[in-house]
Amino acid sequence: DLLVIGSANADLVIGVERRPGAGETVLGSDLAVHPGGKGANQAVAAARLGARTALLARVGDDAYGRLLLDSQKAAGVDTVGVLVGGAPTGVALITVDPSGDNSIVVSPGANGRLTPDDVRASGSLFQASRVVSTQLEIPLETVVEAVRSLAPGSRFVLNPSPPRPLPTEVLAACDPLIVNEHEAKVILGDAPAGDDPADWARVLLARGPRSVVVTLGADGALVASAEGVARVPSVRVDAVDTTGAGDAFTAALAWRLGQGDALAQAAAYAARVGAAAVTKAGAQESYPTPDEVAAL
Ligand code: ADP
Numbered sequence: 001d002l003l004v005i006g007s008a009n010a011d012l013v014i015g016v017e018r019r020p021g022a023g024e025t026v027l028g029s030d031l032a033v034h035p036g037g038k039g040a041n042q043a044v045a046a047a048r049l050g051a052r053t054a055l056l057a058r059v060g061d062d063a064y065g066r067l068l069l070d071s072q073k074a075a076g077v078d079t080v081g082v083l084v085g086g087a088p089t090g091v092a093l094i095t096v097d098p099s100g101d102n103s104i105v106v107s108p109g110a111n112g113r114l115t116p117d118d119v120r121a122s123g124s125l126f127q128a129s130r131v132v133s134t135q136l137e138i139p140l141e142t143v144v145e146a147v148r149s150l151a152p153g154s155r156f157v158l159n160p161s162p163p164r165p166l167p168t169e170v171l172a173a174c175d176p177l178i179v180n181e182h183e184a185k186v187i188l189g190d191a192p193a194g195d196d197p198a199d200w201a202r203v204l205l206a207r208g209p210r211s212v213v214v215t216l217g218a219d220g221a222l223v224a225s226a227e228g229v230a231r232v233p234s235v236r237v238d239a240v241d242t243t244g245a246g247d248a249f250t251a252a253l254a255w256r257l258g259q260g261d262a263l264a265q266a267a268a269y270a271a272r273v274g275a276a277a278v279t280k281a282g283a284q285e286s287y288p289t290p291d292e293v294a295a296l
Contacts, residue, residue: 001053001130002054004254007108009089009092010034010067012031019103051251051258054078054129058083060085112138114138116142116144123149131255136159140170200214239278245275253269272296
């Protein structure tokens with residue numbers, strides 16, 4: 001039902017008293033290795049909710065690549081589209097200090113080698129999918145090729161993260177374009193849109209997407225379409241760790257849209273999934289089952 005095209009990274013995390021400056025060495029905690037990357041996160045989140053999900057991604061022929069494949073399979077994701085080789089698996093080197101501030105270096109590695117040819121060779125995955133969901137931790141030309149490969153009647157969802165200006169062809173395909181506040185501001189660029197997220201949603205919608213969703217963290221989200229702008233209620237929870245909440249939100253929304261929900265209805269469900277994801281530490285480790293969503 002759902003095809004996620006995107007990144008798969010190993011997140012290598014070390015706790016430190018103080019993040020090192022230039023030329024400095026500091027000692028830290030034991031290393032923690034977590035499966036991550038926005039594509040891999042979305043696929044796990046959707047599969048855990050019960051969605052039939054496939055991932056199109058690229059990892060290296062190395063231990064981190066196997067870790068990522070294992071975590072996808074454990075969640076029930078179809079991994080025939082997870083291609084192996086061409087470069088080392090993407091990694092994020094993360095240091096976190098006691099106040100929670102972090103410094104991150106990302107090596108895109110194999111994610112940068114997921115090419116338009118890889119998309120063209122995956123036609124059967126597109127034929128089997130009602131919704132295709134992507135982000136921007138893979139080359140933009142690969143996302144463009146995904147738009148061109150959509151099966152008739154299937155729907156394209158994009159979370160432009162990390163944000164960058166988008167070609168008209170990609171914007172026009174989005175249904176919806178899903179942005180947080182930071183991504184909204186970068187995509188809007190110099191366009192005057194003021195401080196009201198409802199205005200950002202309207203201005204973004206005028207750029208061509210069929211619909212727009214602005215996520216607002218603890219304040220929930222906004223949905224915008226030809227029918228106007230509507231607020232999606234937030235769900236009050238004790239936030240422990242917001243890592244990966246946006247990926248869980250996007251995955252849940254994309255899946256529910258493919259199941260026939262209207263945009264506002266799908267977004268309300270996605271907000272519950274995002275809220276559940278912030279109640280536990282980590283990204284993929286924090287993603288809820290349907291029972292956990294229902295229990296909120
Ligand atoms: P991102 O992780 O991309 O920055 P957000 O922080 O906006 O995205 O989170 C995505 C969604 O997850 C929000 O729209 C909301 O529904 C839910 N969410 C995130 N943080 C919280 C929170 N503290 N309390 C309740 N829901 C949250």
